[in-house]
Amino acid sequence: MNLNTKNRYRINYQIRVPQVRVNTEDQQLGIMNTEEARILAQDKGMDLVEVVANSNPPICYIGDFGKMKYEAKIKEKEQAKKQRESMQQIKEIRLTPTIAEHDIEYKVKNIKKFLQEGKKVQLSMKFSPRELNHKDIGYQTIFGIIEKFKESACLDTQPRFNGRMLSCLLSPKAK
Numbered sequence: 001m002n003l004n005t006k007n008r009y010r011i012n013y014q015i016r017v018p019q020v021r022v023n024t025e026d027q028q029l030g031i032m033n034t035e036e037a038r039i040l041a042q043d044k045g046m047d048l049v050e051v052v053a054n055s056n057p058p059i060c061y062i063g064d065f066g067k068m069k070y071e072a073k074i075k076e077k078e079q080a081k082k083q084r085e086s087m088q089q090i091k092e093i094r095l096t097p098t099i100a101e102h103d104i105e106y107k108v109k110n111i112k113k114f115l116q117e118g119k120k121v122q123l124s125m126k127f128s129p130r131e132l133n134h135k136d137i138g139y140q141t142i143f144g145i146i147e148k149f150k151e152s153a154c155l156d157t158q159p160r161f162n163g164r165m166l167s168c169l170l171s172p173k174a175k
Contacts, residue, residue, distance in 0.1 A: 097138040125166040
């Protein structure tokens with residue numbers, strides 16, 4: 001229910017059909033003249049809001065339109081938050097072919113943390129032009145890291161070159 005657009009819902013005098021089906025929060029009032037429904041809503045200090053325009057007769061709701069917009073906005077934000085949370089995140093770990101052993105251990109610790117959180121990990125190794133002559137060193141480093149995660153992760157994409165980058169993708173194994 002997106003209420004951000006003003007033209008989506010007609011309220012009060014914007015409703016121009018002769019008869020409407022009227023609902024309140026707790027009951028259905030049935031089919032009545034639009035003018036009667038509008039007067040009933042004004043007596044209660046509420047608005048007459050057309051929620052289903054394409055039915056015959058249109059369905060209207062007696063309630064506070066501002067509150068309705070506010071609740072719809074909050075609901076929309078919650079749905080967007082759930083959608084963001086449900087999306088699989090990919091964390092990137094950058095390496096070089098000449099990386100030190102201690103640095104590899106540190107990167108492995110971070111990879112383990114990301115995989116435990118359920119995130120995919122992309123290993124990216126950037127080569128300088130001179131290092132491209134020794135691609136075997138890069139492959140050894142990448143496969144050494146992959147070997148450490150045989151039990152906890154599966155290899156989605158094999159290590160491959162894309163320009164000067166050697167990359168592969170690890171994902172956590174299902175439990």
